[in-house]
């Protein structure tokens with residue numbers, strides 16, 4: 414149980430470099446492991462989820478050295494992984510599980526994947542079905558982990574994704590690298606494209622995109638890279654929202670990734686009228702900026718709909734919190750994917766925000782929220798439900814309260830942001 418900081422009436426101030434992007438950190442381990450040569454990754458996110466990815470590749474014979482946020486990976490090439498001696502433990506990480514199932518479907522050995530209780534409730538048919546179509550034989554436990562992946566000869570596919578999911582897309586891409594011909598994947602909506610941009614950096618023209626159609630060229634040669642992981646916009650988002658909501662705040666978040674497939678939270682903040690400025694922008698395949706945020710006393714309500722959901726999928730608990738402070742009624746719809754995260758995030762957000770007096774209703778695919786500046790705490794015992802993003806959202810909400818509240822399950826935060834409370838302290842000093 415952690416006593417949360419409440420009533421931060423001095424505001425948040427100063428500069429902060431948030432840790433490396435989680436999605437890009439996972440992919441940097443995967444792609445450098447299957448490349449030829451030694452990769453050096455800087456500003457790697459050494460959080461519990463990314464350590465699960467590192468451990469899986471170590472079990473498959475890849476030498477990986479992690480020193481602070483510097484990662485060195487001795488790649489073994491596309492066909493060089495070795496059969497692990499144990500079951501591969503995916504911990505709490507959906508990204509590790511889904512992306513690795515794609516890669517493992519194309520190996521010469523069988524693997525068994527296990528995970529923690531939360532991960533073992535998350536749907537895996539979304540990867541086992543397309544990978545089976547491609548020639549692997551995958552046994553799930555009623556659509557969940559534990560899962561056994563018996564590889565097969567991988568055939569190229571043309572596959573239309575039934576849901577907007579970067580993890581499923583990436584699983585198919587990683588399997589398709591070892592296929593007999595080129596594959597085509599069609600997305601219903603654009604989702605984060607780090608697998609594609611990074612593959613084109615490790616290899617030559619591996620991925621081509623035309624609209625929502627992605628072509629994967631088979632059997633590419635992947636070469637080790639010297640790679641900088643940008644700051645994670647999904648981690649920065651907690652402080653973007655905190656500084657917008659807490660009076661007197663003014664902060665700059667340095668070197669944050671602003672890949673357009675991830676910046677839905679910035680669009681929301683700007684539409685609601687928040688004082689946000691992008692400074693020192695860089696324009697690589699993974700663009701970055703310093704983001705300046707100043708307290709905004711009045712926020713407009715917002716309606717977030719299906720098309721933009723994938724661009725802010727992990728930030729939706731924060732969008733709900735922002736809307737709870739806006740001047741009017743907001744809705745978030747088309748977000749049923751939230752039900753398949755570390756928790757059912759529609760349920761857990763509603764349950765926890767109601768404890769602090771927020772007027773929020775559950776919709777089948779999102780939220781309906783009445784904004785107010787007058788929250789009356791009805792239950793001071795808040796709970797992350799073991800979900801890192803719920804825990805951090807509640808810690809941000811607490812800054813606006815004037816009674817003491819406690820957080821249960823705060824240790825889940827190390828899944829994506831082990832330094833979160835230290836960084837909050839740094840900006841509060």
Ligand SMILES: O=C(O)C1=C[C@@H](OP(=O)(O)O)[C@@H](O)[C@H](O)C1
Nearest residue numbers: 436508577578579580581726727
């Ligand atoms: O590809 C990725 O790195 C991720 C994709 C998203 O999941 P889905 O693909 O299941 O939407 C996101 O929620 C997750 O945190 C990371």
Ligand SMILES: C=C(OP(=O)(O)O)C(=O)O
Nearest residue numbers: 505506507508727754802
């Ligand atoms: C959903 C998340 O991650 P994953 O799917 O990798 O567990 C997240 O980080 O919010």
